[in-house]
Amino acid sequence: MTERKPLGMTFESWIDRQIRVAQERGDFNDLEGTGKPLPGAGQPHDELWWVKGYVEREGLSREALLPTPLQLRKEIERLPETARELPTEQAVRDVADDLNRRIVAWLRTPSGPQVPIATVRVDDLVARWRDDRATTGRTPTPPVQNRPVERDGRWRRFTRYLRGTTRFPARTRP
Template sequence: MTEAWDAAVEAQIRGAVQRGEFDNLPGMGKPIPGRGTAYDESWWIKSFLEREKLPSDLLLPTPLQLRRRIEQVPDEVRGLPTEQSVRDFVGQLNTQIVAWLRNPEGPRVAVRPVNADEVVRRWRAERARPKVTATGTDPVAVTDPAIAPPRRARRSWWLRWRRRG
C-alpha cells in the first residue's frame, strides 16, 4: 500500500516539476531563515510579533504588563496638554489595576493603583522647569530631588541571598 502511495505522490511531483509549477517561488535561491541556529520552541510567537510589528510586552502576564505601564506613566503623561487629561489617563490605568486586583490571575506581583495627585504634581513640575538647550544642561533636573523619579527599594530576596553566602 505504501509503495503504491509513494509512487503516486512521486508521479505528481514529477508532473508539477515538468509543468514548471515550482519555478519562481518566493524565497527561491535564498537561505532558509534560522538555519544553523539553535532550536527555539517559541520561534513562531516571535516571528508573529515581528511580522505584525507588535510589542513583546503582550506576552507578559497581566500583573507584569500593569507594572510596566505604571513605570511608563511619566513618559506617557509628559505630552498631555491639561491636568484633566493626566487625571483621565491615570484614572483609566487605575481602573485596569483595580479590575485585576479584584480577580488576580498569573504570578503574584505587587501592583497598586497610581496616585493621581503625585503624577499631576510631577507633571506640573516638569512643565514648569526650563527646557534643556543644545548648549547646556538643565540644572533643575539634576539637583532638585522633588522632581527626580523615586529610587527603587532594595529587594528583600537579594538581601536574604547575600546573607546566606
C-alpha cells in the first residue's frame, strides 16, 4: 500500500520523492522496452490506434472493421475463387446459398451505408465452377437434381396469407 502524502508537501514534490526512492531501490532496472523508442512516437495522432493494434495483435483481417454491406460486397467478389477450391457442386451451392441468405437478411434490415447489393446467381456460379473443372482436367461431380417439393393446397394458401395476398376465412363454430 502506498503511503499518504504528508501535510504541507506539494503533490509534485511527494511524487518526485517516491520516484527517486524507487529508482534508488532498483525497481526500474531491467524493465521491458528499456532504451527503445516509444511506439508511435513522431507519427500523427490516430484516434483508432487501439483498434488497429488489437487487429494486428490478434492476427485479424482489417476487413472485419468494414460495415456489413461492404463486407458482403467483398465476399461476393471473392466468391468465384472460393468456389474454385470447393470439391463438389453441392458445396458450391451451399456456400452461395449461405451468402445469399446473409445478403437477404441485410436487405431486410439495412444498417450502415446504403450500398447496392444483389444476391448471387447460384446457377451461374455452378456453371463457372463446372467450366473451371473441365479446363483443369478435374471431373465435375454429377449435378444435383433439384426437385421442387410437392406441397398441398393448404401450404399454398398459407404462403399466400403470409405474403398478404389472401386472408383465411373466418372460422365458425358449430
